[in-house]
Amino acid sequence: MTSITRRDFLKIIKQILAATGLTALFSPVVAFFYPPSLEETPADPVLVGAVDDIPQGEALTVAFGRYPALVINTEQGLRAYSAVCTHFACLVDxxxxxxxIVCPCHEGYFEPLEGGVISGPPPSPLESIPLEIVDGEIYIGGAS
Ligand code: FES
Incomplete structure (x- = not known):
């Protein structure tokens, strides 16, 4: 009796799905259970833009790995947080x-200096992201 390896078995299943056109049907299911490896947090600092791009009292939402980040120019200086609410992961603004900082889903409110919860259901502060200014440019994340 011939035994087949797990790899051979998966290859056969893949060929059957492709031949029968079921790949299109099962692809979303496979993608759900085995999502592509997107970076949770970039290894290198991410350029946000020039300091002048964010006037005091304003904020900018930027791409930061898999999830966006919120960069706020407060009276006490720039702050950066994950824009993912700590309650049920809605995006804050x-x-x-x-x-x-407001989460529109369940009226969660965060203060801008530490990302702490002011009111609403979020159980913990927003995740703070290290921020650095180099030659007038704002960078977030990385090993700094
Ligand atoms: S997801 Fe933000 S308050 Fe519920």
Missing amino acids: WDAGLEQ
Whole structure:
């Protein structure tokens, strides 16, 4: 009796799915259970832009690996946080009028200096991201 390896078995299944056109049907299922390896957090610092791009009291949402980051120019200086709410992972945004970070999903409010919870259901502060200014350019993340 001939035994087949796991790799051979998967290859056969893949060929059967391709031949029958079921690949298109199963691809989303496979992608759900085995998502492509997207970076959670970039290894290198990410350029946000020039310091002048964010006036005091304003914020910018930027791509940061798999999830966006929120960079805020507060009266006490620039701050960067993951834009993912610590409650159920909705994306937070800056409310310049309130001068608070707001999660629209369940009315979570965070203060801008430490990312701490002011009110609402979020169980913990927003994840802070290291920030550095080099030659007037803002970088977030990385080993700094
Ligand atoms: S997901 Fe942000 S408050 Fe619920």
